[in-house]
Amino acid sequence: MDFSLLTAETPLELINQTTQNSLLGSLGIEFTKIEPRTIEGTMELSEKNCRPDGLLHGGANLALAETLAGLGSMLLVDFKSYDVRGIQVTGSHTGSLKKGKALGVAKIIHEGNQTHVWNVDITNEEGRLISTARVTNMIVKRND
Template identity: 65%
Template sequence: MDFSLLNIDTPVDILNQAMQHSLIGSLAIKIEKIGSGEVHASMPVCSKTTRPDGILHGGSSLALAETMAGLGSMLLVDMALFDVRGIQINGSHTGSVREGSVYATAKIVHQGNQTHVWNVDITNKEGRLVSTIRVTNMIVKKNG
């Protein structure tokens, strides 16, 4: 996929297919819905996303959040002219999950010219908060 053509109208099945051969595909992260300033995704709780004792790994939750915030920022800028780079992530894990999937909602809370700040809430299937994560992305002008 040519990410310079990425925009809010890009079908989620195309996005999911383009990300299969990366960390995103390895963790089986699935983009469910995109909108202006909002991204929804899911991730299974399985052997690839858990600690050895079967509990969802906090690092998997952080990877899910950074994926969503990065994609969200990419949808808000002209990717032919700019690149998006995650520069800070801070997460608080408030619960644990052993089975099923987790569901994440990313919402932009600051959309500046040089930085975007996103809040990502991850819940279990019942809607109980598992993690809340803040991601800051830097918007970098591409050279030539």
């Protein structure tokens, strides 16, 4: 899939299929809902994204957060002319996940010409917050 053609109308199945041979596939990240300023996704707990004791790794939470916010920013810019690069991710882990899926919801809180800032809340399947993250993306003009 040519990501310069990506829009909010691109089928989720196509986006998820395209990302399976990347970090997203390795961690079990899938997009579940795309709206212009809100992106949702899940990450199934597996041995590839957990700590040795079986708990979801905090770094995997941050990868989920940056992934959701990154796609959100890609949908808000002319991706043929501009690139999106994550420049800062911070998170607070408020709970743990020992089984099931992590559910992430990314909402944009600042949409500037050069930066986008997203808030991403990650919960367990019962809705209990396990992590909250702030993601800043830089919007840069393509030189190619």
